[in-house]
Amino acid sequence: MGLESIEELMDRAWPAPDREDTGGWVMRAAGGVTQRANSVWPREQASDHESAVRAATQWYRSRRLPLIFQIFDDERSAGLNSVLDAQRFTRQSETLIMVRPGGALPATLPGGPATGVEISEEPSEEWLRLWWSVDGRGGDAELDIARRILVSCPSVYALAKDDDGVPAAVGRLALVGGKGGIYCMATAAKHRRRGYGRQVLEALLEAGAHRGVSEFWLLVTASNTGARTLYDGAGFAEHGRYLYRQARPQRALSGC
DSSP states (O other): OOHHHHHHHHHHHSOOSEEEEOSSOEEEESTTOSSGGGSEEOOSOOSSHHHHHHHHHHHHHTTTOOOEEEEESSGGGHHHHHHHHHTTOEEEEEEEEEEEESSSOOTTSOSSOOTTEEEESSOOHHHHHHHHHHHOOSOHHHHHHHHHHHHTSOEEEEEEEOTTSOEEEEEEEEEETTEEEEEEEEEOGGGTTSSHHHHHHHHHHHHHHHTTOOEEEEEEETTOHHHHHHHHHTTOEEEEEEEEEEOOOOOOOOOO
């Protein structure tokens, strides 16, 4: 998969409920729920980056959201990055895009279906609550927006439980165009380093193989060395990177 085709898959796998396609840039908003659903995807280079940034600023300001760009690490981003540097946009959350082919699981993961992992095509309340307790920001209103994002794309949901039936780890496989995106990998704090994340990943890869997925992709922050080790062992390899660039807040003038 080329980087541009992965960008398309990523957008379809995590669709923002409020979006506007200008023909070159895609503005996305979801009430502040996740950076990727509340950021500009500069799909193509703008003819005038400064004017396009001003228009994007107004679009997000009307929604009371900060202006954030999802910037992919390739030559298309050079001109936009220069403008954002001049305007002192921050750099946040450097993220690796990792890819592996479909087919058999690598030898480092046990063969056969993962034991103790529940697979469904809808996120259960247990699944949602565990994921949100690890990765969520906000309350029930924000969780409802997140649920809408999740179910906007055909997906498979994996939930691993411990021996007492307590939810331990979850993950999601988004099914888009014959490809599979691994999302929402989360393990409860008290269940970490006990293999539950590996079980969930194995179950999702198996589920994708049974559904004819030809390639998988996933996103992991560059600083998450533990997760990167797991994904390396599962046959994933780095295929690109992106980060988020956010406008600095404007200080209000003080005094009367």
